[in-house]
Amino acid sequence: MKKVLLLNKNGEPLGMIPWTRALSLVFRDKVQVFEYYEGVAIRSAREVHALPSVVLLKHTFVPYGKRVGLNKRNVLVRDGFECQYCGKELSESSATVDHIIPSCNDGPHAWENVVAACKRCNNSKASKSLDQANMKLRSRPFRPSKALLLRQRAAKLGYNQWMPYFAHT
Numbered sequence: 329m330k331k332v333l334l335l336n337k338n339g340e341p342l343g344m345i346p347w348t349r350a351l352s353l354v355f356r357d358k359v360q361v362f363e364y365y366e367g368v369a370i371r372s373a374r375e376v377h378a379l380p381s382v383v384l385l386k387h388t389f390v391p392y393g394k395r396v397g398l399n400k401r402n403v404l405v406r407d408g409f410e411c412q413y414c415g416k417e418l419s420e421s422s423a424t425v426d427h428i429i430p431s432c433n434d435g436p437h438a439w440e441n442v443v444a445a446c447k448r449c450n451n452s453k454a455s456k457s458l459d460q461a462n463m464k465l466r467s468r469p470f471r472p473s474k475a476l477l478l479r480q481r482a483a484k485l486g487y488n489q490w491m492p493y494f495a496h497t
């Protein structure tokens with residue numbers, strides 16, 4: 329089922345919404361359609377509608393506010409569904425969250441100290457430091473923005489046509 333990219337009034341990507349919700353926003357004049365899916369039409373009893381791909385909130389600005397929650401799913405999305413030690417592709421069930429400086433050595437539970445890892449790498453690193461385990465990180469962990477996580481999720485789902493909207497995230 330196709331999703332629709334919802335843009336904030338200022339053009340910032342806000343989220344992915346089901347197309348049914350997008351159409352209802354269009355009918356209620358809440359959004360302006362930026363792009364349509366090519367060759368996809370939605371038929372109702374009387375009418376045929378083009379399916380929006382990107383819509384922008386016309387009247388409402390939704391404050392971005394809240395920070396991104398530190399949980400396994402968001403770590404996995406930030407790290408592009410790849411083990412940050414060996415590069416293996418991960419799913420939500422095969423992924424673990426590794427503390428780079430282990431918790432038992434007072435490593436904080438913070439964005440900068442956690443990475444997605446496969447079970448094998450997490451086991452072989454165990455409670456060692458990177459040096460002790462002789463392991464290297466493929467990228468430096470950081471606190472992601474909401475927009476960045478959204479971009480990663482959209483990319484994973486194959487919505488490459490939306491990437492220009494994330495140019496500034």
Ligand SMILES: [Zn+2]
Pocket residue numbers: 411412413414415416445446447448449450
């Ligand atoms: Zn691994």
